[in-house]
Amino acid sequence: MPDYEFVFVVDGISLDDHAAVGALTDELDAVLSCSHGVHRMTVSGSGPDAVAAAGAVVARARTLAPAMRILRLDPDLVGVSDIAERTGRSRQNVTQWVHGQRRDKAPFPAPEGTVGRSLVWLWSEVNAWLRGIGLDDGENRPTRAEATEIDWLLRHGARPIRVSLDVDFDMLPGREDTPDIATRLVEHARHTPRFIEYLLRHPQVRDARGRHTVVVCSPDDQAAAVFARLRAHGRPVVVATITTGVFAQVVSAARRPGSVPVELPAGATVRDWIGLVALYPDREFSAGADDLGAVAEGDPLEFASR
Template structure:
């Protein structure tokens, strides 16, 4: 799904033709200045708004090293703004707000007030308008998602400044939840070790600044691991603890990548498990930096 983001940024300017060109050519985006603030309007795909933000931040910082993303702009709108964007009358909008129309779909709660007028986040208003076929069809982070993105932005950018990939850890909530949590805790400790980082960086990732880690248990089928890798993430890291609780980090791919070894060449079929893979690798001479194609 595609999400639109309006970031408040520093480090680039509308007066910088090169930066403006990169934003337009590589991101189909728009850099504008409103009073003393620069606003960057871009879009990105993801399973949810957090994943899309994660991806676009890495891409933007790679293309524009001097860019600093401060926060998301809440894009607050009043009744007049909504009327203008929807080409409806103010009276029509006030009827929506008051619940006189579409009472089965309550209008979003206001974000606050400016003077004596209420204001709303445009993303939430537009989501409501889309339900009644009046919105523009786009999606943007809602209040809770936007707050989480704003919270994570400093850490994401610190990691990129230090040459580390942005790590997204996937930990399924199922009957093996306790075991997966143990894997995740071991992984978080390992990520602080230089040797682990070197191993990660040596693997051929489809997106060098982003890394998806799937926390697995030996009982997981490889097909289930594959299902957790987003379509746009061709590669990921499989983290699993062996019988001796040693953490194993395996580069995996959802499709053929250069130098990737299909698991079928290791004698593993469609019903193979992560445990089967560990067992085979223990007796095969496959380099640790070789990605394993699960598909």
Template structure:
């Protein structure tokens, strides 16, 4: 089984330069702050999304930073169209099953009022299966992996350590 690169965004407690430097020794990372929320986006090698996230969480902890949650990479129909370089109408046809038959478009991950939001990891998997060219080969967690990673973080926040994908 080969190693893939997974992209994760974690909401973390406030970062300092020393912590960022320690994390950058292992991963490509981008820090961003939105109001009082700090996010850390990492590119992490691993055999699967859950194991890669587990290792990343442990490295973040080792740098003295608290992980609060995995930030879901949610996308609208318009954002899917932009990332896939197709029209929003094409995405609508995929979502309704009227194009790319034989490959099922994922169900929305969540509804926000009348807006449907999809998990990018599931959409990216669909696009690859439907032979729609996208990104540079980066993998993203799907629904099951997202829930497992959220569980790992919940256990961590409840005081259960170490964080491992195996439980």
């Protein structure tokens, strides 16, 4: 499993607390530092991804130093001078990278913001770009999405919130791996804070047992077939699929009184329907002759798949 480096902002510990600092150093090979009154802990951990690695490191650190509070990741913002210093190159070289004068390489990462009159970048993104020209520092760090997830878990306690899911999917013709696709999609969603928060905001998708119902489908499935599955549930559910990332939408097969739904063209797919929902979020949709309809409830959710 890969190793990841983390820099956490911590509190409740002093560099003079030799017992706690010694335990973290000896057991985790952590480095504690303090600058301008802000305490940081630099530490490495291994795992299948950065989120899992961070979770293991945080759990172990809390055992070794119970009084220490791990607040968040340090974003490690860098300017042109910082990048030059870390790479051993001149400011002029770095400025050329920033302005895209290395046309043989991918575009330089977008800046994170401005400090005073100077642009700053996330070092994790810059380091990933530098890897393409052999100038990275050799460390793996959380991506932007992983860092957001780690910070969410830190704010909400050591253990992530779990939800109980009831997964509904159909076997796609010629796709015997559909159960595996559904499992991987839902397992990813189950451990993604944004998806968990999305489910918690929509209790109407729970069944009598309190399980959140997720209908998993392919974007190439016929919309009429998926609408029929929605009707079978008799209540709102979450429709989940994968387009450029994971897409989720709370949908009901109920019809609003007096409504005139938009009729989808014959053979319309789930992808077609999602596109129309984006254009007409307040409209209802019908699948044609069988009069199978779907109503989107609440804003959709999209996030990158790992």
